[in-house]
Amino acid sequence: MNFIALVQALVDSGVDFVIIGGWCAILHGSSYLTNDLDICYSRVPGNLKRLAAALAPCHPKLRDLPSGLPFVWDEVTLRNGSLFTLSTDLGILDLMAEVAGVGGFEEAKTHSIQVQAFGRTVWTLDLPSLIQAKRSAGREKDLRLLPELESLLDSQDRE
Amino acid sequence: MKDLLPLTPEQLARVRHRLLHPAPESRIEAARKYGIDLTLVAAQLSLSPADRVRTMHDACAAAEQARGAARRIAK
Numbered sequence: 001m002n003f004i005a006l007v008q009a010l011v012d013s014g015v016d017f018v019i020i021g022g023w024c025a026i027l028h029g030s031s032y033l034t035n036d037l038d039i040c041y042s043r044v045p046g047n048l049k050r051l052a053a054a055l056a057p058c059h060p061k062l063r064d065l066p067s068g069l070p071f072v073w074d075e076v077t078l079r080n081g082s083l084f085t086l087s088t089d090l091g092i093l094d095l096m097a098e099v100a101g102v103g104g105f106e107e108a109k110t111h112s113i114q115v116q117a118f119g120r121t122v123w124t125l126d127l128p129s130l131i132q133a134k135r136s137a138g139r140e141k142d143l144r145l146l147p148e149l150e151s152l153l154d155s156q157d158r159e
Numbered sequence: 160m161k162d163l164l165p166l167t168p169e170q171l172a173r174v175r176h177r178l179l180h181p182a183p184e185s186r187i188e189a190a191r192k193y194g195i196d197l198t199l200v201a202a203q204l205s206l207s208p209a210d211r212v213r214t215m216h217d218a219c220a221a222a223e224q225a226r227g228a229a230r231r232i233a234k
Contacts, residue, residue, distance in 0.1 A: 001223050004216055026215045027163060027208045031199035033218055115163035117209040124163065147190035148200060154186050155177040155204075157170060 001091040003037045006058065007118035009090075013054035016042040018112045019124040020099055020133060025145060027115055028127050029152050032145060036092035040099050040108045048078040051095075058088035101136025102129050127153050165207035175201045 003023065010017055018041075019027070022034025041051055052075045060073050063085045071077075078084070082097035099108045102125070111129035114121055125133065131149050134142040166174060178197045181187035191197055203211050 001220060003219075004212070023212070026203075026211050029200055029204040029211065031196065031203050033215060033222065035219060035223070113161045113163045115208045117212045119209075126161070147186070147193045148195045151178065151181075151187045151190040151195060151197060152200065152204075155174045155200075157173060 001035075003091050004118050006037055006088065006090040006093060007122060008120055009054050009058070010039070010051070011118075011120040011122060013050050015050045015054050016044070016047045016105070016109075017051075017123070018099075018105070018108045019122055020096070020108065020130070021094070024124045024130050025149060027117055027124050028130065028149070030145065030148055032148065036094055038094045038096065040096050040105055042105045042109075043079075043082070043097050045075075045079075049075045052078055055086075055088060055093075058090050060084075060086040060088045060093070063087050063092070099125070099129075099133050100138075101132040127156075163208050166204060171205055174204055178204075 007019070017039045019038070020040050021036070021038030022030075022032065023037055025032060026034070041047065052073060056073060062071055065071055078095075084095040086093045086095065098104050102108050102111055108125060108129075109123060111126055112123040113126050115124055127149065131146065131153065134145055134149065178187060178201050181191060181197075187197070203214075206214060
């Protein structure tokens with residue numbers, strides 16, 4: 001597992017993406033551990049090509065694909081879907097073209113902020129949008145993060 | 160465009176006070192009653208975002224190693 005190297009591979013390949021989910025929460029100060037990296041990515045063709053090339057060395061495979069079935073990781077595969085739950089040599093990676101409660105990549109980017117982390121400059125959802133996304137996703141594992149995230153929001157200075 | 164920056168010492172002091180001495184009936188107090196350890200949150204906020212990532216990344220790696228060791232023992 002090396003999420004830092006995974007993020008660096010995406011940034012260094014020029015992939016347009018926003019960090020969402022648990023690592024976004026950690027960037028904002030959450031104390032919950034997470035064992036996967038969630039990103040929202042642009043579906044612009046050039047970006048799909050860069051995304052496919054960036055991850056190819058990590059041998060991505062669909063986690064929910066029965067073993068033995070063929071899986072081709074390329075731009076065409078990315079074009080034909082909008083949600084990919086992957087295992088890679090560097091860790092578990094979920095790719096989403098949309099964020100629940102926020103919208104597609106453009107909306108997610110609009111509601112994101114830049115941060116120096118993972119040894120690079122990356123984009124991540126702002127805290128109010130992360131809370132909105134978790135609330136909209138509505139799964140138990142998302143909802144249990146809300147009290148901590150709301151505390152983080154309420155502890156900040158109001159500007 | 161906004162950047163997510165480390166908190167200044169003054170900001171951190173204010174944030175720590177709000178987290179560790181929450182106003183009655185606030186969402187922070189509700190979180191504490193829910194079981195959130197706000198001292199851990201305050202500790203995370205004392206770090207830069209880059210260090211928050213590094214710390215949690217190290218913790219994930221340690222947890223993964225422990226799970227691997229437990230699996231090997233079970234075999």
